[in-house]
Amino acid sequence: SLVLEKTETVKKRLKNRFAQLPESVSLADELIAERRTEANKESGQ
Structure with a gap:
């Protein structure tokens, strides 16, 4: 609805x-930092 x-x-x-x-x-800023951390994990860094 x-x-x-x-x-x-x-x-x-x-x-x-x-x-x-x-x-x-x-x-x-907190959201951007979290996204960067996750992107680094996914790229193997």
């Missing part, structure tokens, strides 16, 4: 979900 929500509702939910993360944490 398709659920339509107001943009503000989605923004509030996401803000609450990630509110406990310190500002110094970059989820993008």
Whole structure:
């Protein structure tokens, strides 16, 4: 089923979900590091 929500509702939910993360944490940087580690494992390095 398709659920339509107001943009503000989605923004509030996401803000609450990630509110406990310190500002110094970059989820993008963590994801990139994990991807690089996995790529190195797959290439045998």
